[in-house]
Amino acid sequence: xxxxxxxxxxxxxxxxxxxxxxxxxxxxxxxxxxxxxxxxxxxxxxxxxxxxxxxxxxxxxxxxxxxxxxxxxxxxxxxxxxxxxxxxxxxxxxxxxxxxxxxxxxxxxxxxxxxxxxxxxxxxxxxxxxxxxxxxxxxxxxxxxxxxxxxxxxxxxxxxxxx
Numbered sequence: 001x002x003x004x005x006x007x008x009x010x011x012x013x014x015x016x017x018x019x020x021x022x023x024x025x026x027x028x029x030x031x032x033x034x035x036x037x038x039x040x041x042x043x044x045x046x047x048x049x050x051x052x053x054x055x056x057x058x059x060x061x062x063x064x065x066x067x068x069x070x071x072x073x074x075x076x077x078x079x080x081x082x083x084x085x086x087x088x089x090x091x092x093x094x095x096x097x098x099x100x101x102x103x104x105x106x107x108x109x110x111x112x113x114x115x116x117x118x119x120x121x122x123x124x125x126x127x128x129x130x131x132x133x134x135x136x137x138x139x140x141x142x143x144x145x146x147x148x149x150x151x152x153x154x155x156x157x158x159x160x161x162x163x
Contacts, residue, residue, distance in 0.1 A: 085139050
């Protein structure tokens, strides 16, 4: 997919809304060759999706071996709004807590007191983390109004031909 197409999709207002959400599902291939899909906190910096994970996370050896990933960011309402992204991860070990980790947690509902306690707990738990950085190489936005899953588009095309 051309970078200009990816940029156009990711810059749409609905895509920006979805990219501002806290959580996505990250799909990758585990060391045993089986697929994995996990919920993970995300931070969109305008160019990359940054996820942060403990240095001992089981997904890290898998991502080092095969850095190809897919992300799904969606809503819980009907019809769902879905942003699908594919890319390759880069792993960046960071001493301390990456800024992105603190930022993506910023939209959860916490009182100021809860936030202070949460930050203290995070800082005491992690000596370092790994930034899992995805630069999108493919993107699709599905809103069930203007865009549909490819298979549904195909079925509607067939239906129109029969009508």
